[in-house]
Amino acid sequence: xxxxxxxxxxxxxxxxxxxxxxxxxxxxxxxxxxxxxxxxxxxxxxxxxxxxxxxxxxxxxxxxxxxxxxxxxxxxxxxxxxxxxxxxxxxxxxxxxxxxxxxxxxxxxxxxxxxxxxxxxxxxxxxxxxxxxxxxxxxxxxxxxxxxxxxxxxxxxxxxxxxxxxxxxxxxxxxxxxxxxxxxxxxxxxxxxxxxxxxxxxxxxxxxxxxxxxxxxxxxxxxxxxxxxxxxxxxxxxxxxx
Amino acid sequence: xxxxxxxxxxxxxxxxxxxxxxxxxxxxxxxxxxxxxxxxxxxxxxxxxxxxxxxxxxxxxxxxxxxxxxxxxxxxxxxxxxxxxxxxxxxxxxxxxxxxxxxxxxxxxxxxxxxxxxxxxxxxxxxxxxxxxxxxxxxxxxxxxxxxxxxxxxxxxxxxxxxxxxxxxxxxxxxxxxxxxxxxxxxxxxxxxxxxxxxxxxxxxxxxxxxxxxxxxxxxxxxxxxxxxxxxxxxxxxxxxx
DNA sequence: GATTGTTTCAAACACGCGTTTGATGCGATC
DNA sequence: GATCGCATCAAACGCGTGTTTGAAACAATC
Numbered sequence: 001x002x003x004x005x006x007x008x009x010x011x012x013x014x015x016x017x018x019x020x021x022x023x024x025x026x027x028x029x030x031x032x033x034x035x036x037x038x039x040x041x042x043x044x045x046x047x048x049x050x051x052x053x054x055x056x057x058x059x060x061x062x063x064x065x066x067x068x069x070x071x072x073x074x075x076x077x078x079x080x081x082x083x084x085x086x087x088x089x090x091x092x093x094x095x096x097x098x099x100x101x102x103x104x105x106x107x108x109x110x111x112x113x114x115x116x117x118x119x120x121x122x123x124x125x126x127x128x129x130x131x132x133x134x135x136x137x138x139x140x141x142x143x144x145x146x147x148x149x150x151x152x153x154x155x156x157x158x159x160x161x162x163x164x165x166x167x168x169x170x171x172x173x174x175x176x177x178x179x180x181x182x183x184x185x186x187x188x189x190x191x192x193x194x195x196x197x198x199x200x201x202x203x204x205x206x207x208x209x210x211x212x213x214x215x216x217x218x219x220x221x222x223x224x225x226x227x228x229x230x231x232x233x234x235x236x237x238x239x240x241x242x
Numbered sequence: 243x244x245x246x247x248x249x250x251x252x253x254x255x256x257x258x259x260x261x262x263x264x265x266x267x268x269x270x271x272x273x274x275x276x277x278x279x280x281x282x283x284x285x286x287x288x289x290x291x292x293x294x295x296x297x298x299x300x301x302x303x304x305x306x307x308x309x310x311x312x313x314x315x316x317x318x319x320x321x322x323x324x325x326x327x328x329x330x331x332x333x334x335x336x337x338x339x340x341x342x343x344x345x346x347x348x349x350x351x352x353x354x355x356x357x358x359x360x361x362x363x364x365x366x367x368x369x370x371x372x373x374x375x376x377x378x379x380x381x382x383x384x385x386x387x388x389x390x391x392x393x394x395x396x397x398x399x400x401x402x403x404x405x406x407x408x409x410x411x412x413x414x415x416x417x418x419x420x421x422x423x424x425x426x427x428x429x430x431x432x433x434x435x436x437x438x439x440x441x442x443x444x445x446x447x448x449x450x451x452x453x454x455x456x457x458x459x460x461x462x463x464x465x466x467x468x469x470x471x472x473x474x475x476x477x478x479x480x481x482x483x484x
Numbered sequence: 485g486a487t488t489g490t491t492t493c494a495a496a497c498a499c500g501c502g503t504t505t506g507a508t509g510c511g512a513t514c
Numbered sequence: 515g516a517t518c519g520c521a522t523c524a525a526a527c528g529c530g531t532g533t534t535t536g537a538a539a540c541a542a543t544c
Contacts, residue, residue: 040500040501041501041502051523052523054523056504057522061502126277155463158462158463165438168418168426169451172414173410175414175418182373187381209455214454216461221396282530283533293494295492295493296491298533299491304533485544496534497535498531499531500529500530500532505524507525509521510519512518514515514518
């Protein structure tokens with residue numbers, strides 16, 4: 001069932017002459033495209049332009065090469081899309097927009113090849129031993145940053161669990177476009193996809209959706225006059241007791 | 243690197259005596275757990291209690307068995323968790339809560355084994371030839387149902403593309419818990435996970451978050467936030483038939 | 485009981501996999 | 515120039531895979 005290697009040998013061969021790096025790059029692409037089991041050491045070495053034995057010479061075994069290539073992809077992506085920094089006094093609405101924009105850019109950005117993200121995605125969806133490291137070093141700091149932005153936005157009116165759930169709502173909205181992008185593409189007309197599914201456009205949507213949910217921005221739908229006692233056509237049976 | 247089969251031979255052997263069905267069930271579990279490449283015909287047959295040659299006798303080849311087991315899982319899940327029906331006049335807030343509850347119950351529900359969902363998830367994340375069928379027959383109708391609920395909720399003040407993006411925000415919030423559940427589990431303390439990540443609790447959160455964003459419910463961070471009491475009887479007693 | 489067609493089985497087959505091996509090339513060091 | 519250590523290579527080694535085979539077990543029909 002094996003076909004040609006996933007990478008394009010003519011363009012992919014890195015100019016760097018370090019065989020170790022060439023193997024890491026080729027392995028990342030192959031693992032991202034085919035998964036750990038289906039990717040073969042032979043194809044990786046063919047794409048990297050090295051002998052089959054090189055993998056075991058430099059990495060000992062296939063599993064170790066996989067772990068190293070996940071870490072490598074993570075570092076590369078972090079270098080390519082650095083996280084935003086704000087000077088003191090930046091309004092939290094702006095921070096949220098920047099954060100979401102950065103997250104989506106990192107996940108969907110067309111500027112760079114996306115195999116790094118796809119490789120990391122595989123880890124998140126079906127964790128192996130490389131996953132916990134990835135979460136602790138990479139994801140948790142970002143997640144905590146998001147939570148503190150949301151804490152600012154809600155003016156400390158939400159407790160930590162609630163803030164975490166809101167943060168997961170934000171991440172979930174972005175995550176869908178990356179993880180299930182193919183299915184989203186089938187559900188949405190092509191014209192709309194091109195015009196409104198660019199990272200910046202999606203960031204606008206997710207941000208305003210979240211701000212509205214927190215009461216820190218205008219609601220998306222009908223008129224919602226702030227202040228108790230107004231229902232805007234709602235019959236008042238919101239969420240709690242069904 | 244192969245370990246023991248994913249299924250539990252003592253409890254999994256179906257009572258039905260049709261070998262074809264036994265193979266389908268065992269194959270679904272193995273493919274869901276390990277993926278197409280890593281799952282082996284031998285393990286599947288061991289779990290199903292049939293000879294190795296049975297797979298080729300009944301299905302011709304491994305690939306065909308995979309496709310058939312995806313379809314089988316889809317049909318089974320649809321039978322187990324039917325979509326909710328409402329009588330005319332049901333308020334859209336209630337419909338949204340039911341829809342989200344049903345979606346989460348279907349994705350996360352602990353009542354049934356979850357291998358069907360995991361198998362379908364694999365298809366969505368890395369589509370093969372079985373995917374398009376799955377989207378058109380199964381996902382699009384549900385998605386359209388959600389869009390029309392949201393249209394009701396927004397009192398026709400949002401155009402179709404905007405409605406679709408809101409719908410994707412709803413689905414994304416739920417999807418994260420299913421697809422990246424392991425990572426979510428690492429980010430959230432265990433106590434909170436147990437108390438607030440049951441399907442019904444998550445449905446409450448996603449629903450109120452969405453209603454607030456649409457202006458059809460009180461914002462989460464503002465004056466409406468209810469006191470520390472909360473907890474008002476939101477057990478899972480009322481989504482679609484479990 | 486013989487015959488026919490279907491289902492099950494243990495055994496084998498051919499192939500591709502990850503990994504190992506031992507020889508070879510090559511630059512640095514003495 | 516001899517020696518050493520590192521890097522590279524073609525070839526092979528086990529092993530597990532999906533698949534095939536040919537015979538045995540079984541059920542139904544004549």
